[in-house]
Amino acid sequence: MARSKSQPTLVEVTENDVPRRRNRINFFELAYQRIEEMLVTCALQPGRFLTMQDLQDMTGFGRTPVHHAVNRLAADTLIVIRPRHGLQIAPIDLARERVLLRLRRDIERFVIRLAAERSGPSHRNQMLHMERLLRDKRDSLTLAEFNTLDRRIDQMILAAAGEPFLEHTLRPLHTLFRRIGFIHHSYMAGDARLDGTIDCHIAVLNAVANRHVERAVEASDTLIAFVDGMFDVMETRIDPSLLDCSVEPLLGA
Structure with a gap:
């Protein structure tokens, strides 16, 4: 009798995968909230130049959450991304x-x-x-x-x-x-x-x-x-x- 072909193995998604995804989303949101708070209180002074690493050091968040937050704040016209020069907190007009x-x-x-x-x-x-x-x-x-x-x-x-x-x-x-x-x-x-x-x-x-x-x-x-x-x-x-x-x-x- 011919041996039956083995069935393809299904990739099982465990419950542990869900919190990781949720935590990553939370880090994105928390990084945004922290930078937004520093903008509101002028801890990040309008007109100031800084780098992505500066924001990572100031917030304690890693590169990916900070990058995500900066992109949102740039779309909101609160941060200006200047290629080859880093970031600028948008001056107040x-x-x-x-x-x-x-x-x-x-x-x-x-x-x-x-x-x-x-x-x-x-x-x-x-x-x-x-x-x-x-x-x-x-x-x-x-x-x-x-x-x-x-x-x-x-x-x-x-x-x-x-x-x-x-x-x-x-x-x-x-x-x-x-x-x-x-x-x-x-x-x-x-x-x-x-x-x-x-x-x-x-x-x-x-x-x-x-x-x-x-x-x-x-x-x-x-x-x-x-x-x-x-x-x-x-x-x-x-x-x-x-x-x-x-x-x-x-x-x-």
């Missing part, structure tokens, strides 16, 4: 970013409307909890603490809106204006208090959580107008070296 604020206003109107219309009980519960947290800690929040909560608020609104495409559109805009807020509150004398921006966020959360669509859109416009007011101050009072570190700082700054 106040005139350009003020134009982009108008774009954010229009997109936010659409997102806020969707969030107010589509939010489910879980979304609304999270927003009301965040609203209470902001009210309770209104007078004691540090800028770093507020920025952490601000990221979560952005995520809540986008989750309630239920359209994944919007996250990729708004993410770089949120980063740009979170950095503007950081510079404004950190370096503009007399403008360190956060109660104005906190009150704007409370109004947005309350309106969306209660599904008051038009009031939510109005609250969003008020928040954008608050940010626009920061530009009025910064355009006349900001030290230019804070917007581009290659510029010589002003005497006495």
